Amino acid sequence: MTRVAVLGALGKVGREVCRAVEESDDLELVARVDAGDSLDALVESGAQAVVDFTHPDVVMDNLRFCVEHGIHAVVGTTGFDDPRLDTLRGWLADAPGVGVLIAPNFSIGAVLMMRFAAQAAPFYESVEIVELHHPDKADAPSGTARRTAQLVAAARAEAGSGPVPDATSTGLEGARGAEVDGVHVHAVRSRGLVAHQEVLLGGLGETLTIRHDSMDRASFTPGVLTGLRAIADHPGLTVGLEEFLGLD
Numbered sequence: 001m002t003r004v005a006v007l008g009a010l011g012k013v014g015r016e017v018c019r020a021v022e023e024s025d026d027l028e029l030v031a032r033v034d035a036g037d038s039l040d041a042l043v044e045s046g047a048q049a050v051v052d053f054t055h056p057d058v059v060m061d062n063l064r065f066c067v068e069h070g071i072h073a074v075v076g077t078t079g080f081d082d083p084r085l086d087t088l089r090g091w092l093a094d095a096p097g098v099g100v101l102i103a104p105n106f107s108i109g110a111v112l113m114m115r116f117a118a119q120a121a122p123f124y125e126s127v128e129i130v131e132l133h134h135p136d137k138a139d140a141p142s143g144t145a146r147r148t149a150q151l152v153a154a155a156r157a158e159a160g161s162g163p164v165p166d167a168t169s170t171g172l173e174g175a176r177g178a179e180v181d182g183v184h185v186h187a188v189r190s191r192g193l194v195a196h197q198e199v200l201l202g203g204l205g206e207t208l209t210i211r212h213d214s215m216d217r218a219s220f221t222p223g224v225l226t227g228l229r230a231i232a233d234h235p236g237l238t239v240g241l242e243e244f245l246g247l248d
């Protein structure tokens with residue numbers, strides 16, 4: 001049994017993760033930690049691995065504590081840019097044996113959507129990303145959309161694709177969305193939504209739309225459990241659940 005603590009245990013995803021860990025046969029939930037609770041509970045409970053679904057403003061402090069105390073971490077919280085990842089790598093260099101998984105999206109379908117989009121990208125002249133989420137989300141665009149744009153841009157660069165065509169020379173600020181590595185990303189926020197994304201690819205006389213929908217936050221829990229079961233065997237920093245799914 002791996003002893004697991006959940007940070008953000010009272011949150012929308014944290015609650016689902018606690019339930020999934022409790023229902024599993026090989027993981028034991030030893031601590032539920034939320035805002036205002038001391039991180040000492042992680043050590044006192046003997047947690048071997050932590051799951052973090054908190055907030056971009058606090059996740060780095062949580063991770064520093066975990067790494068310093070030799071606790072593995074499986075992280076869904078968003079807000080990881082290159083400087084943050086470099087900081088994490090620095091901490092992990094001083095803690096051999098500790099593993100941290102940062103996954104922009106733990107849903108299997110979302111991981112496949114990102115993979116399929118990157119595969120398709122070199123075949124199309126145009127690509128744009130539309131992500132749609134609940135209005136309580138702090139960050140825009142979503143971590144998933146940023147990651148998708150990076151993967152698509154890398155695939156296009158490797159294939160020698162040029163910039164996407166766009167004749168826009170005048171318009172309202174924001175009308176063309178945000179640009180991530182040259183890929184336009186649009187963020188929609190609406191009550192009733194959970195987490196959704198479309199990747200729109202366009203070529204001569206055709207479009208291809210790759211869409212993923214998380215209708216329930218339970219969609220994230222199988223991926224989190226996969227991460228928990230694999231993390232002790234993957235010391236250092238891993239970015240993306242796909243690294244643990246055996247995708248080629």
Ligand SMILES: NC(=O)C1=CN([C@@H]2O[C@H](COP(=O)(O)OP(=O)(O)OC[C@H]3O[C@@H](n4cnc5c(N)ncnc54)[C@H](OP(=O)(O)O)[C@@H]3O)[C@@H](O)[C@H]2O)C=CC1
Binds near residue numbers: 035058
């Ligand atoms: N990678 C993935 O697959 C997914 C990632 N996410 C990401 O996970 C994060 C959380 O999402 P969601 O569950 O919807 O958010 P919620 O706001 O519902 O939950 C976050 C919880 O963390 C608590 N919290 C805040 N600060 C701390 C702290 N220092 N220590 C412990 N707990 C704390 C919050 O308390 P309080 O409300 O009192 O501040 C809240 O209970 C977001 O960054 C989101 O984008 C979400 C879904 C999937």
Ligand SMILES: O=C(O)C1=N[C@H](C(=O)O)C[C@H](O)C1
Binds near residue numbers: 105137138142
């Ligand atoms: O805040 C959310 O809800 C989600 N956050 C992650 C993201 O920013 O990509 C994953 C998923 O989209 C749900």
